[in-house]
Amino acid sequence: MTEQVAVIEDELVQQFSDAVVPDSRKGYSGYMVTAEHLIEVATYIRDVMGYDYLSSVTAVDYLPEDKMEVVYHAFKSTGGPALVFKVPVPRENSTVPSLISIYPGVDLQERETWDLLGVRFEGHPDLRRVLLWEGFDGHPLRKDWREPYYEDEGKPFRTRWPEGNAHRIETKNPFGQNVNYPAGFDPDTWIPDGDAALYASLHRFSQNTETEIKTESLVVNMGPQHPSTHGVFRYVVEVEGETIRSLKPVMGYLHRNHEKIGERNTFLQNIPFTDRLDYLSSMSNNFGYVLGVEKLMGVKPPERADYLRVIMAELTRISNHIFAIGMFLNDLGAYFTPALYAIEERELILDIFEAVSGSRMMCNYYRFGGVSRDLPEGTYEKIRKLVFERLPRRIDELDLYLTHNEVIRSRTEGVGVLTPQQAIAYSTCGPVLRASGVPYDIRRADPYSIYDRFDFDVAVFYHGDSYDRYLIRIEEIRQSLRILQQAVRDLPGGPVQEGKPQYQVRVPAGEAYGRVEGPKGELGYYIVANGKPNPWRYHVRAPSYINLTAFETMCVGNKIADTVAILGSIDIVLGELDR
Amino acid sequence: MAKSYDGSGILRGMGVTLKRFIDTYFDDIKWWGKRYYTKEGISHRSSAETRGIFTVQYPEEKLPVPEEFRFTPFLVYDIDENGEQHDRCTSCGICSKVCPPQCIWIVRTNDPKTGRPVPEPAEFYIDVDICMNCGLCAEFCPFDAIKMDHDYELAVYNRQEKNIYNKERLSKPVTYYANIRPANYARETTARAEAAAAKAAKKSAG
Secondary structure, three states, X not given: OHHHHHHHHHHHHHHOOOOEEEOOOOOOOOEEEOHHHHHHHHHHHHHOOOOOXXXXXXXXXXXXXXXXXXXXXXXXXXXXXXXXXXEEEEOXXXXXXXXXXXXXXXXXXXXXXXXXXXXXXXXXXXXXXXXOOOOOOOOOOOOOOOOOOOOOOOOOOOOOOOEOOOOOHHHHOOOOOOOOOOOOOOOOOXXXXXXXXXXXXXXXXXXXXXXXXXXXXXEEEEOOEOHHHOOEOEEEEEEEOOEEEEEEEEOOOOOOOHHHHHHHOOOOOHHHHHHOOOOOOHHHHHHHHHHHHHHHHOOOOOHHHHHHHHHHHHHHHHHHHHHHHHHHHHHHOOOOHHHHHHHXXXXXXXXXXHHHHOOOOOOOOEXXXXXXXXXXXXXXXXXXXXXXXHHHHHHHHHHHHHOOOHHHHHHHOOOOOOOHHHHHHOOOOOHHHHHOOOOOOHHHHOOOOOHHHOOOOOOOOOOOOHHHHHHHHHHHHHHHHHHHHHHHHHOOOOOOEOOOOOOOOOOOOEEEEEEEEEOOEEEEEEEEEOOOOOOOEEEEEOHHHHHHHHHHHHHOOOEHHHHHHHHHHHOOOHHHHHO | OOOOOOOHHHHHHHHXXXXXXXXXXXXXHHOOOOOOOOHHHHHHHOOXXXXXXXXXXXXXXXXXXXXXXXXXXXXEEEEOOOOOEEEOOOOOOHHHHHOOOOOEEEEEEEOOOOOOEEEEEEEEEEEOOOOOOOOHXXXXXXXXXXXXXXXXXXXXXXXXXXXXXXXXXXXXXXXXHHHHOHHHXXXXXXXXXXXXXXXXXXXXHO
């Protein structure tokens, strides 16, 4: 392995000796690429070296060194570890060339990086703010930006102890007086021109289409208050008749700057916050974050904790998929009967989570080097009964109930097709990627934890339509049950936490990217530590968010009513999408 | 793919619905009169064996919560043989430091003569509007003084006035704790007794 990496290193550095140097800082890996040569190097990385899947784009503000770094994580769609490359840019007028022509999947991620960190991507066709609004002053993830209810650079705040006379922050720092607007911006007289830019970005596409008969197209706003969008999500569609010609997702209605909160928190305090990302699968969220920090700390959980982690993560996948199927059927118009059948099974899984972790949805169960507590009495039997008896039976029933239903098939077969090439190019992940015929599952492609010990198949379907995205969830539940049956059978005894539990963990300086195959796809955490109790940079690669990059491609050419079904088949959660 | 839309898929699906419909009555008859508004009925309805109606009629019926269930934190006090209350809390401040949303506020007691800290809290506040029910305070308290409550019905009409809980509102006797979390209580009591015995043994040896 080491030799292989060395060879690759030679290859890239030799090829671009004037543009690429290895990142030699302690705790860091990958390469530094100059901004001028980025396009060239990225093309080489994709076409010659075969890293065709650009998973994550973000930036880090190194304020003390007065520079920014744009960080890219590329993978091979056939599996293996990441190739990390970084582009250093000055903090003032930070600009790098956009990679959208090489990896179209960077679209939303580059917009997010511009929005939150103020790095301009030259050549991006639609570089608008994505999570924040036009009246927002500055770029919040820059280290010198302070939030309206700012108290201190990092937690714990000194006001809480030993002289902690309670007060509410809003009484000392009232809202209205603590908000800044950009220069020349008056919120009272402001007329939103953001939507004009949004609609203009639609027309850009439609003008390219030549039609013989002159027709007028219509712009339809779906959401943010629309029951089919699973929360406050909005998309703007341009239709001609009922056929979609162009579509843009609009998000950020639930934005709370999770990453800024995460950088104020200590490492441990972030675990319960990750629960709130994808609130339907909090165990998996914990898992990815904990793996990332453990990479930095260099600790390994004991055997039993590893098994418990896998059991909980797979139960989460089942509960998420079963809920996704139920809600998908809601979107198709089968109002709540299938959803409630699905929710029954999810309920039993949540009961287990409640018994083990203390909470049904906000589990906060994983810890660095283990899990927070062992199974309470009787829970093992409950899990056994569920994974060996009830769930297999109920999944078969759900399959019989829905899979051959003619209405479902006619609404979903051939609708929202994404080809394998598009799926990889748009950096889609999880069930969306695998339903398009790309057998990429991180549990197999880049195994973490103890997944290499279990016998299971990577579910894959080949049509890339909404129906396959439904089928793959049924199949993944079956595979999860296989893993669970092995894990429950082999669950060893012993402690569940490595060493003594600590509330202030020591995390050495460096960077790490922890990623897991979450129920919705690749959930990655990019963490930069500088030896202090709070992470310097904490970035979440949210699968729901990035899967939406391909939403337009799936929808164009279909009817407007199909967007609801297609969105349902992607399975988004707004807590994670807006962060 | 050849599309065969003969309606058999829909019919099979409706068969499933019919089966579940019948199952509902099957369980109701089997548990005649005992399935609703009884403790066994509720726990049967939410178990893996249930076949019929799953729902629980809150607030008339309530699901039993497991021992580890956590809601907001409370403070534990011991009662000695004279009936006096003793806070377990020593105001060490670990809970307020570990708290992710920073909702715990503690005023440490200082000895009026020497000015040095005394191990008991003068004031202890939790802003339950902000508390995210994560349980880290209880997990890391070295004195078993702060624990997570099972009481989840906290609705009030005026959150501005009522939702910063003070020490009096937070304190609950150790008997209450032993009642809601018997296994945890037993484990902690044993551990403390062992630690005390080890300390005594060390003292007599040294």
